[in-house]
Amino acid sequence: MAGEITGRLQDGKVRVGQAAISELYEQGYFGKPSGNVLELSLVEAAYLLDRSKIKVDSEGIELDFKSFFQLSSALEKGLEIKYVVYKDLRERGYYVQPGKPDFRVYPRGGHPGKTAAEFYVFVLSERMSLPLQELVEATMLAGQMRKKLMIAIVDEESDITFYEARKKIISGRTDHNVQGGMATLLDDRVMLWDPDASRGLHKHGFFGKLVDERLQLSLVESAYLLDRGLIKLVDRSGASVDIRRLMEQARCIENDFDTKYEVYRDLRNHKLVVKTGFKFGTHFRVYKNVESLEKIQHSEYLVHTVPKDHVFLPPVLSRAVRLAHSVKKQMIFAYSDGEVKYLEIKRLRP
Amino acid sequence: MAGEITGRLQDGKVRVGQAAISELYEQGYFGKPSGNVLELSLVEAAYLLDRSKIKVDSEGIELDFKSFFQLSSALEKGLEIKYVVYKDLRERGYYVQPGKPDFRVYPRGGHPGKTAAEFYVFVLSERMSLPLQELVEATMLAGQMRKKLMIAIVDEESDITFYEARKKIISGRTDHNVQGGMATLLDDRVMLWDPDASRGLHKHGFFGKLVDERLQLSLVESAYLLDRGLIKLVDRSGASVDIRRLMEQARCIENDFDTKYEVYRDLRNHKLVVKTGFKFGTHFRVYKNVESLEKIQHSEYLVHTVPKDHVFLPPVLSRAVRLAHSVKKQMIFAYSDGEVKYLEIKRLRP
Numbered sequence: 001m002a003g004e005i006t007g008r009l010q011d012g013k014v015r016v017g018q019a020a021i022s023e024l025y026e027q028g029y030f031g032k033p034s035g036n037v038l039e040l041s042l043v044e045a046a047y048l049l050d051r052s053k054i055k056v057d058s059e060g061i062e063l064d065f066k067s068f069f070q071l072s073s074a075l076e077k078g079l080e081i082k083y084v085v086y087k088d089l090r091e092r093g094y095y096v097q098p099g100k101p102d103f104r105v106y107p108r109g110g111h112p113g114k115t116a117a118e119f120y121v122f123v124l125s126e127r128m129s130l131p132l133q134e135l136v137e138a139t140m141l142a143g144q145m146r147k148k149l150m151i152a153i154v155d156e157e158s159d160i161t162f163y164e165a166r167k168k169i170i171s172g173r174t175d176h177n178v179q180g181g182m183a184t185l186l187d188d189r190v191m192l193w194d195p196d197a198s199r200g201l202h203k204h205g206f207f208g209k210l211v212d213e214r215l216q217l218s219l220v221e222s223a224y225l226l227d228r229g230l231i232k233l234v235d236r237s238g239a240s241v242d243i244r245r246l247m248e249q250a251r252c253i254e255n256d257f258d259t260k261y262e263v264y265r266d267l268r269n270h271k272l273v274v275k276t277g278f279k280f281g282t283h284f285r286v287y288k289n290v291e292s293l294e295k296i297q298h299s300e301y302l303v304h305t306v307p308k309d310h311v312f313l314p315p316v317l318s319r320a321v322r323l324a325h326s327v328k329k330q331m332i333f334a335y336s337d338g339e340v341k342y343l344e345i346k347r348l349r350p
Numbered sequence: 351m352a353g354e355i356t357g358r359l360q361d362g363k364v365r366v367g368q369a370a371i372s373e374l375y376e377q378g379y380f381g382k383p384s385g386n387v388l389e390l391s392l393v394e395a396a397y398l399l400d401r402s403k404i405k406v407d408s409e410g411i412e413l414d415f416k417s418f419f420q421l422s423s424a425l426e427k428g429l430e431i432k433y434v435v436y437k438d439l440r441e442r443g444y445y446v447q448p449g450k451p452d453f454r455v456y457p458r459g460g461h462p463g464k465t466a467a468e469f470y471v472f473v474l475s476e477r478m479s480l481p482l483q484e485l486v487e488a489t490m491l492a493g494q495m496r497k498k499l500m501i502a503i504v505d506e507e508s509d510i511t512f513y514e515a516r517k518k519i520i521s522g523r524t525d526h527n528v529q530g531g532m533a534t535l536l537d538d539r540v541m542l543w544d545p546d547a548s549r550g551l552h553k554h555g556f557f558g559k560l561v562d563e564r565l566q567l568s569l570v571e572s573a574y575l576l577d578r579g580l581i582k583l584v585d586r587s588g589a590s591v592d593i594r595r596l597m598e599q600a601r602c603i604e605n606d607f608d609t610k611y612e613v614y615r616d617l618r619n620h621k622l623v624v625k626t627g628f629k630f631g632t633h634f635r636v637y638k639n640v641e642s643l644e645k646i647q648h649s650e651y652l653v654h655t656v657p658k659d660h661v662f663l664p665p666v667l668s669r670a671v672r673l674a675h676s677v678k679k680q681m682i683f684a685y686s687d688g689e690v691k692y693l694e695i696k697r698l699r700p
Contacts (some may be wrong), residue, residue, distance in 0.1 A: 050562060066534075066543050070586045073536050080536050084561065126628050127538060127603060155628035156539065156568035158559045184416075186423050186430050188477060189506065193416050209508045211434065212400060218506035236420045253477060278476050278505035281669020319631020323669055326676040 007045060009058040009068070012075050014045035016054060024048070029095045029112050041098040042072040042079060043086045078123065081154040085123050088160055092350060096121075101138060105150065105350075119150040126155045130312040132335060136343065139165050150348060153314050161318060162348040168332055170301065170342060172272035172288040176205025180231035183217065185241050188253050190222040191215070192231065201225070206273045206290045218276065219250045219257070220264045227265075256305065259336060263305045266340035277302050280323055282331075303332045303342070310335065321345055357395060359408040359418070362425050364395035366404060374398070379445045379462050391448040392422040392429060393436045428473065431504040435473050438510055442700060446471075451488060455500065455700075469500040476505045480662040482685060486693065489515050500698060503664050511668060512698040518682055520651065520692060522622035522638040526555025530581035533567065535591050538603050540572040541565070542581065551575070556623045556640045568626065569600045569607070570614045577615075606655065609686060613655045616690035627652050630673055632681075653682045653692070660685065671695055 005023065007014035015037045016024065024030040024038060030048060031040040040048065048054045049065055056063050063071065073079040082102055089096045095106040097117070104117035120142045124130060130151075142149040143166070151163040181197035183190050191214055192198050198215035201207040207225065208217040217225070225231040226243050233241040250257040260283055267274045273287040285299040302324045310333075324331035325347055333343045355373065357364035365387045366374065374380040374388060380398060381390040390398065398404045399415055406413050413421065423429040432452055439446045445456040447467070454467035470492045474480060480501075492499040493516070501513040531547035533540050541564055542548050548565035551557045557575065558565040567575070575581040576593050583591040600607040610633055617624045623637040635649040652674045660683075674681035675697055683693045 069541070070534060070536075074586055078537070080539060080541075080566075084566075087561070125538060126626075153628075155626050156570070157626045157628075158539065158561060158566045159626070159628070161629060184420060186420075187428070188475060189430060189508065191419070191430075211437070211508060216430075216434075216508040220506070236424055276476075276505050276507045276509070278503075278507075278509070278665055278668060279511060280672065281665045315628055315631045318628060319669060319673055322630065323673045323676065326673065 005053070006055040006057060006062075007040060009045075009056055009063070009071070012042065014040040014042065014054075014056055016040065020054075024053070029097065029106075032097070042076050043082050044098070046072060046079075046083055047087055047090065078125065081125050081158075082123050084154050084158050085121070085152040085160055089121075089350065094350070100141075102152075104147075117147060120145075120147045121150045121152055123152045123154065124314060126153055126314040126318075128314070130314065130317070132306060132308070132310040132312065132333070132343075135165055135312070136341075139167055139343065143167065150350075151345075153318070162350055163317075163321065163345055164348045165343060165345050168330075168342040168344040170267075170272065170286070170288075170332070171270040172286075174205065174271050174273045174287070174289050176207075176268075178204045178230065180207075180215075180225055183215075183222065183231050183233050185222070185233055185235050185246065185249070188219065190217040190219070190231075190233065192217060201230075203293055206275065206287070206293065206296075219246070219253065220261050223247060223250065223261050224265055224268055256307070259307060260305050262336050263303065263334040263340050266334075267303065274303075275299070277304070280327065280329075282320065282324075285329070286332075298327075299329060301332050302327075302329050303334050305334050308335050308337050317345065321347055355403070356405040356407060357390060359395075359406055359413070359421075362392065364390040364392065364404075364406055366390065370404075374403070379447065379456075382447070392426050393432050394448070396422060396429075396433055397437055397440065428475065431475050431508075432473050434504055434508050435471070435502040435510055439471075439700065444700065450491075452502075454497075467497060470495075470497045471500045471502055474501060474503045474664060476503055476664040476668075478664070480664065480667070482656060482658070482660040482662065482683070482693075485515055485662070486691075489517055489693065493517065500700070501695075503668070512700055513667075513671065513695055514698045515693060515695050518680075518692040518694040520617075520622065520636070520682070521620040522636075524555065524621050524623050524637070524639050526557075526618075528554045528580065530557075530565075530575055533572065533581050533583050535572070535583055535585050535596065535599070538569065540567040540569070540581075540583065542567060551580075553643055556625065556637070556643065556646075569596070569603065570611050573597060573600065573611050574615055574618055606657070609657060610655050612686050613653065613684040613690050616684075617653065622651075624653075625649070627654070630677065630679075632670065632674075635679070636682075648677075649679060651682050652677075652679045653684050655684050658685050658687050667695065671697055 005016050005020045007016040018036040021038050030044050031038040056068050095111045097104045102123040103121040105119040107118040139149050149165050153161050178200045180201045181194045183192040195213035202210050207221050208215040273290045274284050277285040280302050282302040282304040284303040286301040286303050287299045321331045355366050355370045357366040368386040371388050380394050381388040445461045447454045452473040453471040455469040457468040489499050499515050503511050528550045530551045531544045533542040545563035552560050557571050558567040623640045624634050627635040630652050632652040632654040634653040636651040636653050637649045671681045
C-alpha cells in the first residue's frame with residue numbers, strides 16, 4: 001500500500017487527509033487528529049516517508065527522503081537528533097508522540113487513549129549543555145504530571161544513551177555523638193592526637209582515617225565536628241581555632257568549601273555516613289549505615305555537589321553516571337537553593 | 351633498644367651520630383650517610399620517632415611525636431601527605447629514600463647499593479593541580495634514568511591512590527581507503543546518502559553510523575574523509591563545502607575541534623580505528639583492529655585530547671582512570687606540541 005497517502009508540507013507540519021486517520025493514527029498512533037485532518041510532525045513524517053507509508057509534497061512537488069530531510073532539518077532545529085531518538089524508540093516497540101520537551105513515550109503495551117504516557121523525553125546532543133535549573137524544572141514538571149523524565153543524549157556518531165533524572169530523598173540510620181577532644185589544624189587537614197578519642201570518633205560515625213593511633217580528619221569533617229562541639233581545635237601555636245576561622249582557612253584551600261560543607265552537614269544530619277568520593281571522582285561516597293568498621297558495607301551513593309547555576313556537559317555527566325553504575329552505586333547531584341536538594345541521574349535501558 | 355639513638359633537628363634535617371649508621375642505614379636504609387653522620391629527612395625522622403627507634407631533640411629539648419610533627423609540618427610544605435605515603439610504602443615492605451620529585455622506591459627485594467631504584471615518586475594532595483607539562487617532564491626524566499614514574503595522590507581522608515604515568519606509542523592494523531561519494535553537511539553532523547558507499551565506508555574503517563541505509567558521519571570523521579578526498583561534501587543548498595569551510599563550521603560547534611581533529615588524524619594515520627568515547631566521557635575510544643563489523647572486539651584505548659597547557663585536577667584524573675580501568679581499557683591523554691604525543695596513566699597497586 002506504499003504511498004497511497006500523500007501529505008502536504010506546510011508551516012512545519014505535514015497534513016494528511018481524513019482517510020489516513022484510521023491507518024496512521026488508529027493503528028500506529030502517528031500524528032494528532034485535528035478536525036478532519038491528521039497533523040504529522042516533521043519527525044513523524046520523515047519516519048513514515050522512509051518506510052514508504054506516505055508520500056510528501058510541497059507546493060505540488062513530491063519530495064524524496066533526502067530532499068524532505070534536508071528541508072526539515074533546516075526548518076526545525078535539532079531534527080536530526082530527534083529523528084534518531086524517535087526512530088530508536090519506535091523500533092523498540094514504543095508508541096511515541098510529539099510533546100514537551102520533545103516526546104511522550106507510552107509504557108510497553110500502552111498507547112494513547114488506553115494508558116497515560118510514562119515518560120517525558122528530553123532530547124539532547126552530546127555537544128549541548130544542560131543547565132541544572134532546566135533539568136530540575138523538567139523533573140518537577142514531569143513529577144507533577146506523574147511522569148518520569150527521560151533524557152536521550154545523542155553522541156556525535158548518533159548513538160543514544162538514555163538517562164532518567166528524578167528528585168531523590170535520602171536518609172540513613174547511623175547516629176554519632178562521640179566526644180573527640182583536642183585536635184590540631186595543619187595545612188589542609190586536622191590531626192586528633194588522643195588514641196582513645198581517635199578510636200571513638202572513627203568507630204562511631206566512621207570519621208577520619210586512623211594513622212597509627214591518631215586520627216586524621218578532613219576539613220569538612222573537622223568543620224562539622226567543631227560546629228557540633230565534638231572536637232576542640234587549635235593551630236600549631238596552640239591558639240584556639242573557632243568555626244569561623246576554620247571556614248575561612250578552608251575556603252582558601254577549596255573555593256567550593258561552603259556548598260560542600262552545607263551538603264556534608266545535611267547528609268550527616270540525615271544520619272548518613274559521608275566519606276570522600278575521591279576514588280570515584282566525586283565529592284562524597286555515602287553509606288546508609290555503618291554498624292561496625294570490621295564489616296563496612298559498600299557505600300550506596302556517590303554524591304557530587306554542584307552550584308545552583310551549574311551547567312552539565314553531557315560527556316562529564318556520562319562519565320559520572322557510568323562510573324557510579326560500574327561500582328553499583330547511585331549517582332546523585334546535590335545543590336542548594338536555600339535548602340539542600342538531591343537529584344538522581346541514572347542510566348535507562350528502554 | 352628504644353630511643354638509644356638521639357638525633358638533632360637542625361636546618362630541616364635530623365642528624366644522628368656514626369653509631370646509628372649500622373642500625374638505621376645498613377639494616378633499614380634510612381637516611382643518607384654524610385661524612386660520619388647520618389642525615390635523616392623530616393619524614394624519615396618522624397617515622398622512626400613514632401616507632402621509638404630514635405629520639406629527637408631540638409636545642410636541648412626532647413620532642414615528642416606531636417611536637418616534632420607539628421614543627422616539621424611547619425618547616426616542610428606537604429609533610430603530612432608525604433608522611434602518609436612514605437609510611438604506606440615502608441609498611442608494604444619497600445625501601446624508600448628521599449629523592450626527586452619526592453621519593454625513590456626500590457623494587458621488592460632490592461635496596462640501595464644492591465639494585466637501582468625502580469620508581470620516582472611524585473606526591474600530590476587531591477586538592478593540588480597537576481600541570482600536564484610538569485607531568486610530561488617528570489615522565490621524561492624518569493624515562494632517561496630508566497625509572498618509572500609513580501604518582502601518589504593523597505585524598506582528603508589520607509587514603510592514597512597510586513598511578514603510573516608513561517609515554518605511550520600506539521598503532522594499529524586497520525587500513526581504510528574506500529571511496530564514499532557525495533554527502534550533505536547538516537547542523538552538527540554529515541549524512542551520506544548512497545547505500546553502497548555508506549556500507550563500504552562503514553565496513554572498511556568503521557566510519558559513521560548506519561541509520562537505515564544511510565551513513566551519519568561525525569564532524570571529525572567527515573573532516574578526515576574530506577581531507578583525504580574520500581568524500582565530497584555539499585551544504586543543504588547543494589553548494590560545495592571544502593575542508594576549510596568545514597573546519598570553520600566545526601570550530602563554532604566544538605571549540606577544541608582543531609586539537610581533536612589533529613589527534614583523530616594522527617590515530618587514523620597510525621592505522622587505528624577511532625570512534626567517539628562519549629559513553630566513557632572521553633573524546634575517543636580506539637581499536638587496534640576491526641576486521642569485520644560482525645565481531646568487533648572491545649576497544650583497547652580511551653583517548654582524551656587535552657591542550658598543551660592543560661592542568662589536571664586529581665578528582666577528574668581519578669575518575670577518568672577509574673572508569674577506563676572498570677571497562678578494561680587503557681586511559682591515554684593526547685596532546686600536541688607540534689606533533690601528537692600520548693601519555694598513559696594507569697592505576698598502580700604497589
